Amino acid sequence: MKLINKRNFISIVCIFFTLITCGKLLYERALNFTDRYYTDNIFTILGFSVLITLILSLHFYLQKFPFWLVIIAQYALTVGIVFLAIFIHGRFSTNAPTAYWDMFVSITIPFLIGALVYYICFFVQIKRANKVLEKLNSEE
Amino acid sequence: MKLIKTREENLEENYLELHYDKIDEETNAVLDRLRDTLRYIEGTYEDKKVTIALTDIFYIETVDRKTFAYTKDMSVEIKEALKDILEEYSKIGFVRISKSVxxxxxxxxxxxxxxxMRVIIFLKNDEKLIMNRSYKNDFYKRLNDLKGRSAK
Known part of the structure; x- marks a missing residue:
């Protein structure tokens, strides 16, 4: 079953966009930081949300490969595309000195959180299923 | 409708007996489920025709376009395709865990x-099967359906 499909693609992009923007705003508020490139960054987040949803939607087609290999490959692909975009952007305009580092952190943290949530859900599902099996077996 | 379980020692085979005056809706529903559960399937084992109860099958696998049903001590070649088996018997507990099983x-x-992150399935005959990630959600859904049904 495809978790990300044509029907829910836009809504998943919107969820990513909202979560990342809220995280950014809270982080800036906590540090009392004013973002001078606010508009640029908002559109970067939108682009990043579309990209990450696209890459995660590939997960369905990569089921036969080991999970961790798929996650690492998807992470590397995302980092690669974003770094390439920063590099191309730098050709036409000036990048912030910490552009690469900032984007690296922006990609790594959501990926780590996502992988952790998936990992926890995976084992919770198995635990629940074992309880159901136990119940079914005890009824026999 | 009442259910009375009676344990009898040294019984050759378990049996169910229905006592009724009229078969009402509830009884009919139970009979429908029993009919499904007590179904048999034909196949060949060591060049002989055999009939096995669906409830004795641990898993069914397709190997080189042939379908085999595995019981505790037999692997019976059957004619039905996996798709047909799923269509007909999914409500009695058969669920797909990979393209061929x-x-x-x-x-x-x-x-x-x-x-x-693969799910390993340990069967009661001590065999192990691997569940493909793409069939995981359907498997859990089916399991919860059965749980809901048994709770009724």
Whole structure:
């Protein structure tokens, strides 16, 4: 079953966009930081949300490969595309000195959180299923 | 409708007996489920025709376009395709776990996750099967349906 499909693609992009923007705003508020490139960054987040949803939607087609290999490959692909975009952007305009580092952190943290949530859900599902099996077996 | 269970020692085979005046809706529903559960399937084992109860099957696998049903001590070649078996018998506990394997949920001892996030299925005959990630959600849904049904 495809978790990300044509029907829910836009809504998943919107969820990513909202979560990342809220995280950014809270982080800036906590540090009392004013973002001078606010508009640029908002559109970067939108682009990043579309990209990450696209890459995660590939997960369905990569089921036969080991999970961790798929996650690492998807992470590397995302980092690669974003770094390439920063590099191309730098050709036409000036990048912030910490552009690469900032984007690296922006990609790594959501990926780590996502992988952790998936990992926890995976084992919770198995635990629940074992309880159901136990119940079914005890009824026999 | 009442259910009375009576344990009898040294019984050759378990049996169900229905006492009724009129078969009402509830009884009919129970009979429908029993008819499904007590179904048999034909196949060949060591060049002989055999009939096996669906409830005795642990899992069904397709190998080189041939379909085999595995019981405790036999692997019986059957004519039905996996797709047809699923269509007909999914409500009695058969669920797909990979492109070529269907498992009988009632023959599963437990599940275990491995480092590659694959689900390993331990059967009651001590065999192990691997569940493909793409069939995981359907499997859990089916399991919960059976849980809901048994709770009724």
């Amino acid at each position: 269907i498992v009988n949920i009632f023959k599963i001892k437990k599940l275990q996750g491995d480092i590659n």
